[in-house]
Amino acid sequence: MPAMFQANGLAGANNALGSLANNLNGVFSANKVKLQFAATGTPSPISGVLVQSINFTYSQNISRIYEIGDQAQNSDQANVYYVVGRTQGQAAVQRVVGPQATIAQIYSQYGDACKACVNDLVLNFNEQGPCCIGGVAGSTGDMTLMFTLKFCVLQQVGAALNANDMIVNENTSIMFSDLLYEGGGAVAAP
Numbered sequence: 393m394p395a396m397f398q399a400n401g402l403a404g405a406n407n408a409l410g411s412l413a414n415n416l417n418g419v420f421s422a423n424k425v426k427l428q429f430a431a432t433g434t435p436s437p438i439s440g441v442l443v444q445s446i447n448f449t450y451s452q453n454i455s456r457i458y459e460i461g462d463q464a465q466n467s468d469q470a471n472v473y474y475v476v477g478r479t480q481g482q483a484a485v486q487r488v489v490g491p492q493a494t495i496a497q498i499y500s501q502y503g504d505a506c507k508a509c510v511n512d513l514v515l516n517f518n519e520q521g522p523c524c525i526g527g528v529a530g531s532t533g534d535m536t537l538m539f540t541l542k543f544c545v546l547q548q549v550g551a552a553l554n555a556n557d558m559i560v561n562e563n564t565s566i567m568f569s570d571l572l573y574e575g576g577g578a579v580a581a582p
Contacts, residue, residue: 424518431501432510438497444561445486446515448541450571453477481568483513483541489551489560502566503546513541513566517575542570 407413427446428437459471489495502511517537548565 422517426514426516426518428512428514428516429498429502430512430514431507432512437514438494438501440490440494441498442488442490442494443485444488446483446513448481448483448513448539448568448571450479450481450568452479479569479571481541481571483544483566483568485513485564485566487562487564489562495562498564499546499549502544503549505545508543508545511544513544513568515539515541536575538574540570540572540574541566541568542572544568 427441427443429441430437454477455475457473457475459473501507515538544566545568546564547567548563550563552561552563553559554561
């Protein structure tokens, strides 16, 4: 019998569905996640953006090069080389067109490729305080992770309207060139 059942006074207990016993190793909340349209040098991030979904990818081009005829060291193997190219990123943002005049702000700032050098999107996860870490209730921890999409430019804008709820949904495609991250280390139990 696993030690956790014995420690909890559940020796001899069986899972009702016959599956393996679970171990609750941690609890965290995503309630404090923030997405900011933050242009460097502006007084504050654009607020009231009403983002409902964001999806981003960051990739690097890698070419594979094979060598013809140089098999002097081992006749059973061919030499292969990786040539690492440039990085690039793509983001899709879905948001509700809301009561604040954020469309003009976003379009004028992020739609102008000449302003790309200051255009960032910052996705910030910051959870501090009481939690359940390593199965210890009430333990405290710090989960900090921040992604910064650098040099953002709007590439495509679309909108949709549904007759049932009359909510205008905007879909934007954003290109970026760098993805920076801070934090993301493991949270240890006290």
